[in-house]
Amino acid sequence: MAGYYVRVGQWKPERASEVFSEVSAWFEPKTGSAPFDYSNFLDLYKEKSGRPFDPTDESDLLAGPDPRGKHWQRIGHAVDMSRNRFLTEVLSKLLRRHKRVLVVYGNGHLAVQWRALVAALGQPIYLGALTESHNQDIER
DSSP: OHHHHHHTTOOOGGGHHHHHHHHHTTSOOOTTOOOOOHHHHHHHHHHHHSSOOOTTOHHHHTOOOOTTSOHHHHHHHHHHHHHHHHHHHHHHHHHHHOSOOOOOOOTTHHHHHHHHHHHHHOSOOOOOSOOHHHHHHHHO
16 A cells, blocks of 8 residues: 555655554454564565665555565565456456446556456447437436
């Protein structure tokens, strides 16, 4: 999330531990697993990067996912792949149940999933701009 916050101009280095806590709250810990807090993250970061985490180093925060990159870039790549697979599975399930499904993609998901969508659904067909007559067709 730090990289996202930097890109949208909302990153505050002094809030790094708060951001870590907020994001960590999104995930359910595995039963019996040891807690993983900001202090643990700082230790792991130093172990894997060979230097302390510096929340003011935006170049480090903006390093994109890369399967052949450094430790954190490889983790980012694995997370992105999992998220994209999940989105594809959700879309697939919805399309089995419904004739039409509206999907609003953001942050590059469409670009990453384009080939899978075309393979599953065929080439898109441009219907033109929505007009009042299109809206009436959709409502029927």
